[in-house]
Each structure stands twice: as structure tokens, then as C-alpha cells.
Amino acid sequence: MVNICCIGAGYVGGPSCAVIAYQCHDINVTIVDLNQARIDAWNSDNLPIYEPGLDEIVFARRGKNLFFTTNVDQAIIDADLIFVSVNTPTKKSGMGAGMAADLAYIETATRRIAQVSTSSKIVIEKSTVPCRTAQSMRTILEANSNKGIRFDILSNPEFLAEGTAVADLTNPDRVLIGCLQTPEGFAAQQKLVDVYSRWIPKERVITMNLWSSELSKLAANALLAQRISSINALSAICEATGADVDEVAYACGTDSRIGPKFLKASVGFGGSCFQKDILNLVYLSEQLFLPEVAAYWKSVVTMNEYQKMRFTHRIVRTLFNTVTNKKIALLGFAFKKDTGDTRESAAITLSSYLIQEHANIAIYDPKVSAKQIKMDLTEPGVGTNEADVNKHVTVCGSVYEACADAAAIVICTEWDEFKMGQTDYQKIFESMQKPAFIFDGRLILDAPKLREIGFRVETIGKSI
Numbered sequence: 001m002v003n004i005c006c007i008g009a010g011y012v013g014g015p016s017c018a019v020i021a022y023q024c025h026d027i028n029v030t031i032v033d034l035n036q037a038r039i040d041a042w043n044s045d046n047l048p049i050y051e052p053g054l055d056e057i058v059f060a061r062r063g064k065n066l067f068f069t070t071n072v073d074q075a076i077i078d079a080d081l082i083f084v085s086v087n088t089p090t091k092k093s094g095m096g097a098g099m100a101a102d103l104a105y106i107e108t109a110t111r112r113i114a115q116v117s118t119s120s121k122i123v124i125e126k127s128t129v130p131c132r133t134a135q136s137m138r139t140i141l142e143a144n145s146n147k148g149i150r151f152d153i154l155s156n157p158e159f160l161a162e163g164t165a166v167a168d169l170t171n172p173d174r175v176l177i178g179c180l181q182t183p184e185g186f187a188a189q190q191k192l193v194d195v196y197s198r199w200i201p202k203e204r205v206i207t208m209n210l211w212s213s214e215l216s217k218l219a220a221n222a223l224l225a226q227r228i229s230s231i232n233a234l235s236a237i238c239e240a241t242g243a244d245v246d247e248v249a250y251a252c253g254t255d256s257r258i259g260p261k262f263l264k265a266s267v268g269f270g271g272s273c274f275q276k277d278i279l280n281l282v283y284l285s286e287q288l289f290l291p292e293v294a295a296y297w298k299s300v301v302t303m304n305e306y307q308k309m310r311f312t313h314r315i316v317r318t319l320f321n322t323v324t325n326k327k328i329a330l331l332g333f334a335f336k337k338d339t340g341d342t343r344e345s346a347a348i349t350l351s352s353y354l355i356q357e358h359a360n361i362a363i364y365d366p367k368v369s370a371k372q373i374k375m376d377l378t379e380p381g382v383g384t385n386e387a388d389v390n391k392h393v394t395v396c397g398s399v400y401e402a403c404a405d406a407a408a409i410v411i412c413t414e415w416d417e418f419k420m421g422q423t424d425y426q427k428i429f430e431s432m433q434k435p436a437f438i439f440d441g442r443l444i445l446d447a448p449k450l451r452e453i454g455f456r457v458e459t460i461g462k463s464i
């Protein structure tokens with residue numbers, strides 16, 4: 001029987017290790033966290049994160065070979081393999097502030113492993129980290145370990161996307177496992193290959209050296225985000241010329257060298273990974289004295305910020321250059337559909353800009369709580385404070401409540417329930433002030449049909 005411990009019961013550690021337990025009934029998986037409330041939620045009927053299909057997997061294996069606990073030390077002692085899936089947020093102060101990853105959580109977890117282990121372990125870096133973090137982990141482990149104990153370090157970055165985590169984990173494009181190119185490193189790598197090979201075809205489990213594996217994770221996210229910034233840059237040209245960004249994306253995507261995915265223009269990308277990973281890459285490039293490379297990747301984030309600002313300007317301009325005291329319905333607050341996660345969501349920036357213009361915003365999202373929305377809008381750096389939020393923000397329980405009496409609707413997240421078949425736009429039109437405006441930041445609505453109802457429609461990447 002193999003024992004796996006996962007340190008960190010978040011968006012990455014929770015689903016990825018739950019799927020291992022589901023696929024391998026003879027492996028004991030213990031997911032630990034310091035946060036008691038989070039562990040309690042994992043042990044309840046109401047899991048702390050929303051992912052389609054995750055409930056079934058957790059409920060099927062919990063208490064059998066899948067356990068959630070705050071007893072970190074015992075789980076480390078019992079484990080053969082330890083995944084480190086703690087948070088690595090962008091540093092808020094000090095060296096590399098606003099760019100470099102804060103590795104304090106990784107270091108604390110690593111030191112704990114060294115301190116309490118009474119047998120040799122394979123330690124697997126799962127969180128997204130800057131290149132060469134594995135080297136630091138190894139140094140800490142070796143300097144602090146008890147006699148006769150060996151630690152082998154692997155890099156096994158996670159590529160799951162939120163909202164499709166279970167499908168991505170069950171049927172991934174690839175799994176990357178990096179190791180030190182030594183006999184011991186290869187042996188450790190093989191142990192993890194053996195776990196994944198239980199349900200993933202062998203050719204998709206790719207092995208390489210540690211540093212390639214660490215860099216590949218940052219590179220994949222940077223390339224994906226770069227596609228979105230590229231299509232968003234083109235959306236600005238489309239709006240100015242009369243080209244249609246969906247048509248342009250389709251035309252480009254049919255070139256097999258380019259491919260059709262990740263070319264959907266939007267109000268801007270969000271999520272906990274894209275911006276953070278690119279900024280990590282920028283910081284790394286600067287540290288390596290490669291300023292041109294740093295500037296190249298930085299421009300992907302600059303374009304994303306520009307897109308959010310550009311869309312807000314379009315809203316204000318269209319609403320006769322003022323939104324003061326106007327009710328604006330903001331539909332969607334999560335950074336994309338099918339998740340309750342709001343980290344770096346474009347909706348936060350948009351809300352903040354609109355509040356600064358003194359608009360009254362009515363927000364509805366099917367999966368994000370009022371508490372979360374208020375917390376996000378009062379975070380330092382967002383540009384709005386508690387007084388602004390209390391005065392200008394209402395969180396609503398339905399699309400219809402948010403839109404009633406509004407001057408405009410802004411689609412921020414592409415939730416299916418906002419689509420034409422599922423929401424009654426005729427009914428909404430009747431409840432709104434006139435002229436009734438819709439700003440589609442996700443290209444999910446049928447603009448000609450809405451115009452037939454009487455709406456004035458403005459869509460990203462399209463001019464009227």
C-alpha cells in the first residue's frame with residue numbers, strides 16, 4: 001500500500017489528489033491543511049470549492065482511501081510520496097513586490113517535512129513555482145533532515161483549469177514529471193510515473209529534467225495568456241474598423257498551425273495563474289539580465305489591463321459620458337464560468353472603475369457569495385473602499401433582480417444561464433430604463449435578436 005500526503009487542500013491539491021484516490025483504490029491519500037474551516041468543509045456535504053463532478057469523486061472515496069485532516073505531521077510521517085500544493089501568491093512587498101512569487105508557504109511546508117520525517121520520502125512540487133524552487137526545497141530538506149533519511153524531489157506541475165478540473169485530471173493532455181538526472185532521481189520519477197500510468201496512457205506521461213518541468217508550466221500559461229492578449233488586441237482593431245473579432249478568430253484558428261482554441265476575445269483574462277505566472281517569468285527574465293525578454297512577456301499583462309479599461313471607457317462613453325447614479329447590472333463576477341473563484345477576475349477591475357465613476361452596480365453571479373464580492377472590492381490595491389462599496393454595490397439573487405430598473409447590463413462572465421435561451425431578455429427589457437443598453441464582454445449574446453427586442457447592444461470586438 002502506497003501512502004500519499006498532499007499538503008494544501010486548495011484548488012490544486014484538493015481535486016488533483018482526490019482524483020488519484022478515485023483512480024487508485026489501493027493508494028491511501030491524505031490531504032492536509034492548516035486551515036481548519038477548509039478541512040471541515042472537505043469533510044462535509046458542502047465542499048469548499050465548486051467543480052463539476054468533484055462531489056461524486058470525493059463522496060465515493062472519502063473515509064475509504066481519501067482523508068482530509070489538519071494533522072499535518074502524522075500525514076507526513078506516514079507518507080511515501082508528499083505533494084506540496086500550498087499557495088504561492090505574488091509578493092505584496094519587498095524584493096520583487098508585485099511580480100515575484102511569495103515562497104514563504106512552500107518553505108514552511110518544506111521545513112515541516114524535514115523536521116518530522118522519520119523515513120525517506122519523495123517530495124513532489126505541485127504548486128506553480130518559479131524555476132529552481134525544487135533546488136531550494138532540496139537544500140532545505142538536506143540541511144534539516146534526520147540521519148539516514150533521503151529526500152528525492154520531483155516537479156509535477158498541475159495543468160488543470162478551473163471548472164473542468166475533474167475532466168482535466170481524469171483525461172489530461174499530458175502529465176509532466178521532472179527529476180534530477182541521477183539514478184536516485186530516475187527511480188523516484190518512476191514511482192510517480194507508476195501512479196499516473198494507472199489511468200493515463202503511457203505516452204502522455206512525459207519525463208524530463210527538473211528545470212524544464214518547472215519552466216514548462218510557466219511557459220504554457222504564458223503562451224495561453226499571450227493568445228488571449230493577442231486576440232484582445234485585435235478586438236480593438238475590429239471595433240475601430242468594422243471587422244468582426246469572432247470571424248477573424250475563426251479565420252485564424254482554421255490554420256492548423258494556429259488552432260482554434262483560446263482565441264475567444266473577452267473583457268480580459270483572470271484567474272489565479274495567468275497573471276501570476278507571467279509576472280514570475282518577467283521577474284525571472286529580469287534576474288537573468290534579459291530585459292527585452294521581460295518586456296515582451298510584460299506586454300501580455302499590459303494588454304490585459306488595457307482591455308479592461310478600454311471596455312469600461314466604452315460603457316461610460318456609450319451611456320452619454322456619465323454613469324453617475326445610474327444603475328448598472330453586472331452579470332457574472334467569477335473569472336470564468338463554472339467556477340466560484342474570483343481571483344484576478346476582470347469583474348473586480350470593472351466594478352472598481354465603474355464605482356469610481358459613481359455608478360450604482362447591481363451584481364449577480366450564480367456561484368459567488370455577497371461576502372466574497374465585498375471582500376474582493378475592498379482588497380488593498382483595488383481602488384475602492386468599504387464606504388464606496390456600501391454606497392454603490394448591491395449583490396442580487398437573480399439576473400432579473402439585478403437588471404430591474406437598470407440603465408445598462410454588462411456581461412462579465414460567460415455563464416450559460418445568461419445566454420438567450422435561458423434568460424428571458426424580453427422580460428428584462430421591459431423592466432429596464434430606456435434606452436436599454438447591453439455590453440457583452442464575453443460574446444455570448446445574439447446581438448441582432450436583442451436589437452429586435454429594442455436593446456442597444458455593444459459587443460467586444462464588434463462595431464455597430
Ligand code: UDX
Nearest residue numbers: 158159160161162262263264266269270271273335336
Ligand atoms: C489556466 C490554465 O488553462 C491551466 O492549464 C493552468 O493549470 C491554470 O491556469 P484557469 O485559470 O483555471 O486555467 O482558466 P482558463 O480556462 O485557462 O481561463 C483563464 C482566463 O482566460 C479566464 O478568465 C477566461 O475567461 C479567459 N479566456 C480563456 C479568454 O478570455 N479567452 C479564451 O479564449 C480562453
Ligand code: UDX
Nearest residue numbers: 219223248249250251252253254255256257258259260
Ligand atoms: C508565411 C506563412 O506561413 C504563410 O501562411 C503566408 O502565406 C506567408 O508567410 P513563409 O514566409 O513562406 O510563409 O514561411 P514560413 O514557413 O511561415 O516561415 C517563416 C519564417 O519563420 C522562416 O524564416 C522560418 O524559418 C521561421 N520559423 C517558422 C521559425 O523560426 N520557427 C518555426 O517554428 C516556424
Ligand code: ADP
Nearest residue numbers: 008009010011012013033034035086087105109
Ligand atoms: P491553489 O490554488 O494553489 O491550490 P489555495 O490557496 O487554494 O491555492 O490552496 C493552498 C492551501 O495551502 C491553503 O488552503 C492553505 O491553507 C494551505 N497551506 C499553506 N501553507 C500550508 C502549510 N505549511 N501546511 C499545510 N497547509 C498549508
